[in-house]
Amino acid sequence: MHDGIEALFHDAASLHRLVDFIHQYCNEQKTSQTYVDATDDFFGYIDRLATGTKAFLRTTTESALPPRVNVIRTSLLSVKNYWRVLHTFIKPAADAHTLKIPSPLLNLAAEQVRQVPGMQGANVVVLLTPELMYFQMPHSDIKDAAINLSATIPEARFPRNLGFVELPYSQGPSFFNNLVIYHEIGHFVYEELSNSDPPVAALDGLASEMIRCLQKNVKPDFKTLDRNTQVYAITVLQNWVQEVFCDLFAIRLIGPAFTFASVELFGLLGLMGNTTQQVKFSDSHPAQACRFSEHLRQLQADGWWDLVKDIQAEQPQLVSTIANLPSTDYQLDLDSGLRADCGLIPAFLDLLPAVRDSVRGLTDGARAKADDFRCFTDHIEKCLAHGIVPSAPKDPDNVTVPDPIAVINAAFCFYLSALPKLMGNLEKQDRKNLEHRSKWTRRLEMWTMKAIEDFQVWTKCQAAANERSI
Amino acid sequence: MSVLSKERILDRLRKPVDDQAGLVITPLLNRDMAIDADSVDLRLGCHFLLPKLLQQPYFSPDESSSTSLHERVHVPLGRYLVVPAHQTILGATLEFIKLPYNVSGEILTKSSVARTFIVVETAPWIHPEYRGCLTLEIANVSNTPVLLYPGRLIGQLVLMDVERELGEGKLGSTYFGPVYPEGPAFDSPQEDLRKIGVRRTSILRPDVVG
Numbered sequence: 001m002h003d004g005i006e007a008l009f010h011d012a013a014s015l016h017r018l019v020d021f022i023h024q025y026c027n028e029q030k031t032s033q034t035y036v037d038a039t040d041d042f043f044g045y046i047d048r049l050a051t052g053t054k055a056f057l058r059t060t061t062e063s064a065l066p067p068r069v070n071v072i073r074t075s076l077l078s079v080k081n082y083w084r085v086l087h088t089f090i091k092p093a094a095d096a097h098t099l100k101i102p103s104p105l106l107n108l109a110a111e112q113v114r115q116v117p118g119m120q121g122a123n124v125v126v127l128l129t130p131e132l133m134y135f136q137m138p139h140s141d142i143k144d145a146a147i148n149l150s151a152t153i154p155e156a157r158f159p160r161n162l163g164f165v166e167l168p169y170s171q172g173p174s175f176f177n178n179l180v181i182y183h184e185i186g187h188f189v190y191e192e193l194s195n196s197d198p199p200v201a202a203l204d205g206l207a208s209e210m211i212r213c214l215q216k217n218v219k220p221d222f223k224t225l226d227r228n229t230q231v232y233a234i235t236v237l238q239n240w241v242q243e244v245f246c247d248l249f250a251i252r253l254i255g256p257a258f259t260f261a262s263v264e265l266f267g268l269l270g271l272m273g274n275t276t277q278q279v280k281f282s283d284s285h286p287a288q289a290c291r292f293s294e295h296l297r298q299l300q301a302d303g304w305w306d307l308v309k310d311i312q313a314e315q316p317q318l319v320s321t322i323a324n325l326p327s328t329d330y331q332l333d334l335d336s337g338l339r340a341d342c343g344l345i346p347a348f349l350d351l352l353p354a355v356r357d358s359v360r361g362l363t364d365g366a367r368a369k370a371d372d373f374r375c376f377t378d379h380i381e382k383c384l385a386h387g388i389v390p391s392a393p394k395d396p397d398n399v400t401v402p403d404p405i406a407v408i409n410a411a412f413c414f415y416l417s418a419l420p421k422l423m424g425n426l427e428k429q430d431r432k433n434l435e436h437r438s439k440w441t442r443r444l445e446m447w448t449m450k451a452i453e454d455f456q457v458w459t460k461c462q463a464a465a466n467e468r469s470i
Numbered sequence: 471m472s473v474l475s476k477e478r479i480l481d482r483l484r485k486p487v488d489d490q491a492g493l494v495i496t497p498l499l500n501r502d503m504a505i506d507a508d509s510v511d512l513r514l515g516c517h518f519l520l521p522k523l524l525q526q527p528y529f530s531p532d533e534s535s536s537t538s539l540h541e542r543v544h545v546p547l548g549r550y551l552v553v554p555a556h557q558t559i560l561g562a563t564l565e566f567i568k569l570p571y572n573v574s575g576e577i578l579t580k581s582s583v584a585r586t587f588i589v590v591e592t593a594p595w596i597h598p599e600y601r602g603c604l605t606l607e608i609a610n611v612s613n614t615p616v617l618l619y620p621g622r623l624i625g626q627l628v629l630m631d632v633e634r635e636l637g638e639g640k641l642g643s644t645y646f647g648p649v650y651p652e653g654p655a656f657d658s659p660q661e662d663l664r665k666i667g668v669r670r671t672s673i674l675r676p677d678v679v680g
Binding site: 034097098099379382383385386387388389391392393396397399401424425426427443446447449450454457458461465 | 483484486487488494496497499500501542543544545546547549564566568601603621639640641642646647648649650
């Protein structure tokens with residue numbers, strides 16, 4: 001005869017086995033690899049949650065009486081669902097140990113993000129994905145589920161300000177292409193601040209401005225559109241706003257290196273397209289022409305563009321050409337039946353000043369300043385051309401060390417324009433040989449990362465010296 | 471050949487990075503203490519190559535050597551690596567070094583480290599114009615496992631003048647600019663020996679042995 005209690009034990013034991021396996025897997029990974037702090041925090045969370053879940057399963061089943069079996073099995077369901085979601089995060093996080101990702105860059109990015117108001121204590125867990133694309137894993141759902149679950153398992157409460165970004169596994173240890181993670185980190189910041197309580201003024205204003213722009217520009221009258229179409233239009237506009245927000249966020253934090261990294265990535269993915277494709281707005285993304293136009297505007301406003309526009313490489317010209325495509329050429333290429341002249345693009349263009357303002361407001365304390373680049377770019381280029389890590393001080397007596405943002409941007413410009421110069425200084429290296437080029441690109445990336453790491457070590461050392469002197 | 475004194479090391483460090491007579495050591499932490507009367511203290515970096523258990527019963531120094539013999543490990547500052555008794559690992563200096571065209575270097579184990587029966591370097595000579603973090607062969611010759619902490623002092627670099635004219639030649643590219651320890655770079659044994667007239671060389675390779 002079917003025994004409800006026996007079925008409950010069977011069910012709970014299955015879940016216990018799954019949790020135990022994941023728990024062991026994380027512990028094995030933690031002891032055999034090194035991770036950035038965010039991943040360590042995430043595994044620490046899994047550790048606590050696994051212990052809490054196993055304790056919950058034990059106590060709940062031990063005292064179970066037949067009339068409560070169904071109630072308990074229902075509560076097990078929410079625990080199972082949560083672990084099912086976590087399961088998808090754990091393996092990609094475990095794969096992203098410090099030998100597989102550009103950890104100095106991620107540490108730098110995390111440090112910068114913590115300067116954004118409302119993002120104190122933020123950290124980003126990197127996941128390695130099989131897709132050849134960068135993503136941000138939305139985390140609001142998992143956090144909501146964690147809050148619900150914490151009523152039964154207190155350890156389920158999710159760490160505050162922990163986000164997830166996905167890197168293609170093939171790009172893991174590389175440097176220049178990975179600068180696009182700043183865009184994904186922008187998504188994390190946007191999501192985190194959009195859900196903050198109390199709301200962040202810079203983003204709260206955007207929502208009301210969005211409705212104003214839709215009502216002003218959509219034809220016929222936005223209010224007369226059916227409910228589904230209204231929701232669809234708002235969703236599309238939100239997607240576009242978020243994409244431009246994230247681009248501008250990245251530029252404010254990392255400067256023109258982000259724009260060049262975007263060009264590299266789009267090129268690698270075959271997404272640079274022709275002029276016809278560059279002016280098309282899809283459901284999820286604004287046209288490349290519009291995005292690069294915003295890049296250009298921001299780089300000019302922050303004083304970067306004049307410093308990089310004349311480097312001997314194709315990229316600045318390409319960016320400038322795409323950015324200057326007239327906005328009257330922009331086209332809608334949506335999945336829905338919204339008419340091409342429905343006014344969604346004008347509404348978006350009308351909204352852009354508010355997006356720029358919100359990014360500026362949020363990033364003032366974290367932004368990349370062009371001054372150090374201006375001061376150090378020649379020095380950094382000399383270092384790289386002679387195969388020297390660019391943390392070497394420009395003036396050894398005063399120990400003036402280039403800051404990471406200057407290093408990243410100068411190294412990117414060097415990569416685009418002067419790699420043959422470095423190869424020309426070395427024996428038996430042919431700039432037309434692709435293997436040689438790849439090898440020296442890799443070296444260049446390693447020197448750049450080493451310089452960032454050195455800066456971080458040097459800063460801590462200075463702080464310790466100052467403390468000692470006090 | 472004379473050993474460079476503190477003053478002469480500082481003079482070399484003051485030269486621009488692209489001056490071929492200039493010396494670069496970066497990051498040079500606590501600079502005033504790091505440079506001694508006749509040497510520069512160097513710290514242990516965060517990356518290591520540990521010997522791998524090979525599937526075949528021998529190691530053949532050939533084209534695949536740089537990746538086949540070791541396993542890479544990263545130990546960030548603040549953590550430690552255990553070197554088992556009687557084992558040798560490869561590490562690297564935290565400092566990246568560029569030597570002038572007319573200066574050679576030798577790296578020696580820091581005396582306090584040597585007294586723990588840790589021996590650094592069996593190939594300590596550094597040629598003029600070298601640039602990179604120095605790969606260190608670190609042997610634990612004691613009977614006890616020893617902990618290594620990245621960021622701590624490990625060796626000292628002694629610099630010496632070399633009587634040499636400034637050449638027009640290019641820089642060698644084989645061990646150029648590493649920032650992590652690197653495995654050995656060998657050509658195939660046949661190719662090496664052919665250069666001295668040996669036409670037939672026995673080789674032992676798993677695919678040949680079957």
